[in-house]
Amino acid sequence: MNAPGPLAVLVVIMPLLAAPLCVLIGRIAVARWLALLVGWASAAMALTLLAVVEANGPLSYALGDWAPPWGIEYRLDRLGSYVLLIVTLITALVFSFAPRSVDREIPEGRQIPFYSALLLAAAGLNGIVVTGDAFNLFVFLEISSLASYALISQGYDRRALYASFRYLMMGTIGATFILIGIGFLYMMTGTLNMQDLAQRLPAVFDTRTVRAGFAFLTVGIGLKLAIFPLHLWLPNAYAFAPAVVSALLAATSTKVAVYVMLRFTYDVFGQEFAFVRMPLGSILMLLGAVGIVSASLVAVFQDNVKRMLAYSSVAQLGYMALAMGLANRTGVTAALLHLFNHALMKGALFLALGALSYRVGTLRIGSLAGLGRRMPWSSAALVIGGLSLVGVPPTAGFISKWYLILGALESGWWPLALLILAGSLLALVYVWRLVEAAYFARPLPGPTEVSEAPLTLLLPVWALVLANLYFGLNTSLTVGIAQRAAAQLTGAGP
Amino acid sequence: MTAIAAIRQRDLFAVVMLFGIYSLLTAGLFMNLDAVDVAFTEAAVGAGTTTVLMLSTLRLTGRYQRRSSHSPLLPLLVVTVTGAALVYGTLDAPLLGDPGAPAHQHVAPRYIESGLKEVGTPNLVTAVLASYRGYDTLGETLVIFTAGLAVLLLLGVTPCVSQRPQAEPLDDQAVLKLVVKVLIPLVLLYGLYVQFHGDYGAGGGFQAGVIFATGFVLYGLVFGDGNVQRVLPPHGLRRLAACGVLLYGGVGLVSLFRGGAFLDYDQLATDPIAGQHLGIFLVELGVGLNVFAVVMLIFFAFSSRRGEP
Numbered sequence: 001m002n003a004p005g006p007l008a009v010l011v012v013i014m015p016l017l018a019a020p021l022c023v024l025i026g027r028i029a030v031a032r033w034l035a036l037l038v039g040w041a042s043a044a045m046a047l048t049l050l051a052v053v054e055a056n057g058p059l060s061y062a063l064g065d066w067a068p069p070w071g072i073e074y075r076l077d078r079l080g081s082y083v084l085l086i087v088t089l090i091t092a093l094v095f096s097f098a099p100r101s102v103d104r105e106i107p108e109g110r111q112i113p114f115y116s117a118l119l120l121a122a123a124g125l126n127g128i129v130v131t132g133d134a135f136n137l138f139v140f141l142e143i144s145s146l147a148s149y150a151l152i153s154q155g156y157d158r159r160a161l162y163a164s165f166r167y168l169m170m171g172t173i174g175a176t177f178i179l180i181g182i183g184f185l186y187m188m189t190g191t192l193n194m195q196d197l198a199q200r201l202p203a204v205f206d207t208r209t210v211r212a213g214f215a216f217l218t219v220g221i222g223l224k225l226a227i228f229p230l231h232l233w234l235p236n237a238y239a240f241a242p243a244v245v246s247a248l249l250a251a252t253s254t255k256v257a258v259y260v261m262l263r264f265t266y267d268v269f270g271q272e273f274a275f276v277r278m279p280l281g282s283i284l285m286l287l288g289a290v291g292i293v294s295a296s297l298v299a300v301f302q303d304n305v306k307r308m309l310a311y312s313s314v315a316q317l318g319y320m321a322l323a324m325g326l327a328n329r330t331g332v333t334a335a336l337l338h339l340f341n342h343a344l345m346k347g348a349l350f351l352a353l354g355a356l357s358y359r360v361g362t363l364r365i366g367s368l369a370g371l372g373r374r375m376p377w378s379s380a381a382l383v384i385g386g387l388s389l390v391g392v393p394p395t396a397g398f399i400s401k402w403y404l405i406l407g408a409l410e411s412g413w414w415p416l417a418l419l420i421l422a423g424s425l426l427a428l429v430y431v432w433r434l435v436e437a438a439y440f441a442r443p444l445p446g447p448t449e450v451s452e453a454p455l456t457l458l459l460p461v462w463a464l465v466l467a468n469l470y471f472g473l474n475t476s477l478t479v480g481i482a483q484r485a486a487a488q489l490t491g492a493g494p
Numbered sequence: 495m496t497a498i499a500a501i502r503q504r505d506l507f508a509v510v511m512l513f514g515i516y517s518l519l520t521a522g523l524f525m526n527l528d529a530v531d532v533a534f535t536e537a538a539v540g541a542g543t544t545t546v547l548m549l550s551t552l553r554l555t556g557r558y559q560r561r562s563s564h565s566p567l568l569p570l571l572v573v574t575v576t577g578a579a580l581v582y583g584t585l586d587a588p589l590l591g592d593p594g595a596p597a598h599q600h601v602a603p604r605y606i607e608s609g610l611k612e613v614g615t616p617n618l619v620t621a622v623l624a625s626y627r628g629y630d631t632l633g634e635t636l637v638i639f640t641a642g643l644a645v646l647l648l649l650g651v652t653p654c655v656s657q658r659p660q661a662e663p664l665d666d667q668a669v670l671k672l673v674v675k676v677l678i679p680l681v682l683l684y685g686l687y688v689q690f691h692g693d694y695g696a697g698g699g700f701q702a703g704v705i706f707a708t709g710f711v712l713y714g715l716v717f718g719d720g721n722v723q724r725v726l727p728p729h730g731l732r733r734l735a736a737c738g739v740l741l742y743g744g745v746g747l748v749s750l751f752r753g754g755a756f757l758d759y760d761q762l763a764t765d766p767i768a769g770q771h772l773g774i775f776l777v778e779l780g781v782g783l784n785v786f787a788v789v790m791l792i793f794f795a796f797s798s799r800r801g802e803p
Contacts, residue, residue, distance in 0.1 A: 009756045016636060017743040020736035023643070026729075063629040065758035069601050072629045113646045120640050127633070139633035143640055150644035161648075184583050191601055212583025 004052045005061040008074045008130050011045045011088065012140075014038050015123035019116040028108065031115040032099050038119065039088075039095035042126065046088040050081040054481075060132070068132070069193035075132030078485040079336070083259045084129045086340050090251040090347050091122045097460040098244045101354050105242045106154055114154060121147035121248065125256045134182045134268070135192045137260065141178065141224070144256075145171050148249060155240040157362075163236035170223055170233040177220030184213030197268050205273055214278060217264055225257035227284075227321050228291030231314045238310035243354030246306060250313055251347035255339050258320050262335070265324070266489040275327045284325030289419055291318030296426035300433070305363040308430055309349055312389060315423060316342050322416065323404050330407035332486035333479070338400035340478055341388070341471065345397055348464035349385040352378050355453035355461055365433060370443025374450045377458050379438045381465045386431035388468045391424050396471040399479065506555075510548045517541040531619045531698070534688075538704040543789055546711055550796035620698055624774045628757045632742050634700075635781050639739050642788035646732070649795040674716045681709035689782050690775075699778035703785025711793050728794055731787045738784030745776050 018038045022031040053059055053076055061074040076084070098118070106114050124144025131137050149171065153164035186192055188209050189200040204210050219230075226234040234254075238246045265274040275281040292315045299311035316338070323335035355378040356371060357363050372379045388395035401420060408416040452458070471478050517540025524533035605622055623631050689702030714722040746757040754761035759773025 006750060006756070009750070013743065013746070013756065017740060017747075019636075019643075020639060020739040020743075024733050024736040024740065026733070061755070063756055064625060065755040065760065066626050070604055071626055110647055113643045117640065117643050117647065120636065120643070123636075135627075136630055136633065139630050139637070142637050143633060146637060146640040146644060150640070150647045153644075153648055180580070187588065207586035209583045209586045212579050215579060216583075 004049060004059065005074075007045045007049055008059060008061050008076055009063070011042050011049070011084065012123055012127045012130055014042060015119045015126065016143075019119040019123065022112055022116045022119065026112060028111050028115075031112050035095045035098065035115050035119055039092035039122070042122075043085075043088040043092040046081065046085045049076055050085050050481075053078060053081040054484075069191045069196040072136050073132040073193055073195075074130050075195070076130060078481065078488050079259070079262065080129050082336065082481050082485050083255065083339070084126060086343050087122075087125050087129060087252045087256060090343055091125075091248065093347065093460040093463055094244055094248045094251070094351070097247070097351055097354065097457060100454060100456050101243050101358060104358055105156060105244075110154065114151070117147040117150050118244070118248070120144070121151060121253075125252055128256050129259060132194050133192055134185065134194055134197065138175070138179055138182060141175060141260075144253065145175060145224075148245075148253060151245040152237050152241040152249075154245070155242050157240045159236065160240035163233075163240045167233040167237045170230070174220045174223030174230075177216045177223070179220075181213045181215075181217030181220060184209050184216065188213070194263070194268050198270065201269065201273075205277065211278070214269060214273070218261075218280065221257055221261045221264065224254075225261060225321070226254055226314055226317055228287050228294065228314065228318060231291070231295070231317070234314055235307050235310040238313065238350075239304055239307040243350065243357060246310075247347055247350035247354060250310070250350050251343040254313065254317055255343050258317070258324070258335065258339055261324065262332070262489060266332070271327060271490060281325045281327045284321045285413075285416070288318040288320070288322030288325060289416065291315060291321065292419065292423040293426075296423050296430070300426060300430045302430075303364050303366075305365060305368065305434065306350075306353060308433075309346070309353070312427065312430065313342075313346060315427070316346070316389075319400075319404060319420070319423070322420075323407060326407045326411050326413070328407060328411050329483075329486050329490045330403060330410050332489055333482045334400060334403035334407045336482035336485055337403055337478060340482070341396040341400045341468075344464055344468050344471065345385050345388040345395075348381060348461060348468055349389070351457075351461045351464060352381040352385060355457045356382070358453050358457060359450050365437045366441075368434065368437040369441035370438075371450065372439035374443075375452050378453050378461065381458075381461045382438065383431075383435055384465050384468060386434060388472070390427045390431055394469060394472050396468045396478075398472055399475050403479075506552055507549075510545055510552065513548065514541050514545040517544070531701075534701050535704075538701050538708070542708050543704055543711070546708075546715070547792060547796060550793065554796065620774065620778075623698070624777050625759060625770060628759075628773075628777065629746075631777070631781065632746065632757070635739055635742055635784050638785055638788050639735055642732075642735055642791050645792050645795045671716055674712055678709050678713055681712065682706060685709065689778065699781030699783075700785055702778075703782040703787075704789060706782070707786045707789035707793070710790060714793065714797065722790075723794065726790055728791060731791050731794075735784050735787035735791065738780045738782070738787065741780035741783065742777050745773055745780070749773070 015038050018034050022034055025031070049059070058075060058077040059081075060068075062068060063072045063074060065071070095118070098115075102111060102114060121144050124140045124142075124147060127140030128137055128144065131140065149164050149168045152167060153161050155163075182192070185197060185201070188204045188207060189197055191197055191200060201210065223230045238250055241249065265271070265280060295311045295314035295318065299308050299315065302308035302311060320335050320338050320342070323331045323338060325331070326334075353363055356368070356375060359375060360367055360371070368379075384395065388397035391397040391401040401424060405417045405420055408414065408420065517536055521533045521537040521541065524530075524536055605618055605626060685702050685706035685708075688705060689699060710722055710726065745759070745762070749758045749761040750756045752761040757773075759770045760766040762769035762772045
């Protein structure tokens with residue numbers, strides 16, 4: 001057994017067991033600190049794991065010391081450790097943001113279960129990324145989804161309940177589809193371990209069972225990924241959830257779904273099956289393209305700012321689907337880059353909105369009026385995050401769009417490149433609406449003496465904003481890792 | 495047939511009863527397929543606890559369904575496509591009970607051949623669930639814990655205002671009371687048996703927790719929950735659920751710190767088989783405690799809201 005192996009388990013187990021510990025101790029202060037501590041410890045572990053995987057290659061850990069495929073295997077390769085780092089970093093920042101924001105939005109009696117559910121959601125996501133076992137993936141998907149439904153329902157607007165219920169319905173259907181898919185694969189191969197599946201599947205590729213299993217898995221993951229037209233749960237869920245939850249889900253949970261999609265299509269089934277024998281590539285490209293245009297158009301006409309950003313998320317997921325559908329190495333690189341950068345921008349944007357709503361309450365476009373002067377730091381964060389969303393050069397968003405266009409041109413799909421540009425213009429339109437409201441609209445009359453959000457809220461927001469700028473200027477880190485991970489996935493590299 | 499009847503019904507009370515029957519039939523089906531443990535769970539959870547919970551919900555919402563304004567076409571289309579895909583998928587699948595099927599050829603033989611030797615429990619299902627794939631079971635335990643949390647977040651459990659025994663809701667049902675009084679000790683005893691005998695026969699912590707909780711729920715239904723809440727206060731249950739999960743995770747951590755892998759029970763004692771025994775015993779106990787506490791919490795969450803409009 002190799003030395004850093006236990007880290008891969010601890011990164012999941014710590015938040016997983018911290019959740020019941022919060023409930024057992026039953027003090028809000030303890031829950032708050034525990035979440036913060038666990039969040040940052042996980043991020044530190046993820047960083048170490050990434051370094052180890054980069055240096056020594058994939059890491060495997062047999063749980064219960066039962067050798068795979070009999071026992072469950074934890075397996076981290078470049079792709080896994082890269083996504084794990086994004087998820088844990090965002091989680092840590094969101095947990096740092098949480099105390100003030102949760103105090104404002106959640107009644108005191110519910111704060112402990114709320115923190116506990118936050119920890120469970122994070123643990124579930126980490127578990128999905130680290131595991132090398134298909135059924136284990138489903139179990140952790142259930143943990144994180146269930147916790148997310150509960151978290152979304154805690155929004156102060158009554159509509160949060162309905163949004164959460166809708167997500168529950170669609171999410172459960174998605175999970176069931178994934179389970180059926182895994183069941184079909186088990187029926188044909190007798191194994192649940194992903195590596196083992198990848199080895200044993202080619203022999204039975206030509207059966208209807210495997211094809212149906214693939215279809216079920218793809219649709220199920222598509223529901224979790226909120227790929228157009230399976231995105232209907234997402235806008236309201238993000239719009240009515242508490243600020244912390246919107247930020248956490250928008251920045252991590254759909255990204256993990258993208259990861260699962262990549263893992264199954266490229267690793268378990270293999271590129272040849274997914275894109276040559278099955279028409280996944282063209283389906284993803286088509287749905288991605290339609291999703292980009294339609295969701296961006298809808299976003300332009302939204303009045304509720306959180307809903308606007310939620311629709312923008314659907315559009316951004318469309319970019320990722322498109323990039324995955326290109327099925328060449330640049331495409332996968334673009335998908336991975338956008339996964340990272342979109343987590344940064346949406347994390348920054350939703351947290352900035354959380355800071356604004358901490359002072360203002362419900363966020364309609366109108367209620368932003370004049371905030372540019374009254375809350376300069378939060379508003380500036382919103383603007384920079386927005387520019388990154390559009391893909392303006394010095395921001396991270398530009399880099400991923402650049403690779404996306406490169407990937408599209410490389411495979412000869414130049415109309416897609418135009419489409420990506422059109423999507424960016426639409427993004428510019430809705431981001432401009434925010435800027436206009438915040439800086440140029442006349443402040444609402446009345447006794448609205450609004451001051452800047454407290455420093456504890458601003459720090460995590462600006463950490464993400466600066467990350468947006470940093471990764472836009474210094475691309476060696478993200479592009480390097482994404483390219484190596486993409487090479488590993490597409491089978492061209494070690 | 496029961497499922498179709500359940501969809502057509504608008505009287506939700508009847509729907510709940512039909513669901514109960516459906517679950518019991520499914521349990522019979524599982525039994526036929528030699529999946530005793532699954533049948534057991536289905537009977538205890540599907541036919542038993544779920545029915546009670548749905549009934550408590552009905553007390554809050556009212557008995558009849560309002561006419562839905564949605565068009566049934568899109569759901570029907572989705573269901574048809576899904577069903578067709580399922581049938582399509584099974585066309586090439588190995589036949590039921592075919593010994594040459596991949597599911598019986600690859601991983602399973604080792605469980606059957608060396609399960610007894612490596613884990614030491616005659617019930618192979620327990621060996622797979624609690625040891626070979628024990629980490630999945632830890633995950634499932636946390637799913638249940640999360641469900642309990644979700645109910646707490648959504649409904650909250652308000653302790654009964656007066657902690658003294660309430661007026662009993664079924665004062666005139668002397669026969670029912672007598673039957674319940676006789677049944678409860680048996681149910682509880684059976685729960686304990688299933689908990690501690692899971693290594694040898696069908697059952698384990700999950701089923702035991704449900705059965706044990708059923709005993710208390712039964713009492714609560716007939717004699718009012720004031721009494722039950724005096725024995726099992728909700729804040730205590732919350733902690734009990736947490737303890738159950740932590741016990742399971744704790745076993746894993748102990749084996750990790752003893753230099754083994756996470757959940758490697760061999761590390762718990764000098765003799766690997768004894769370690770496996772101890773590990774499985776503790777883990778099942780954790781599952782049982784957690785499931786019991788969560789089911790009780792959910793029951794209270796519904797029943798304590800009865801008084802409100």
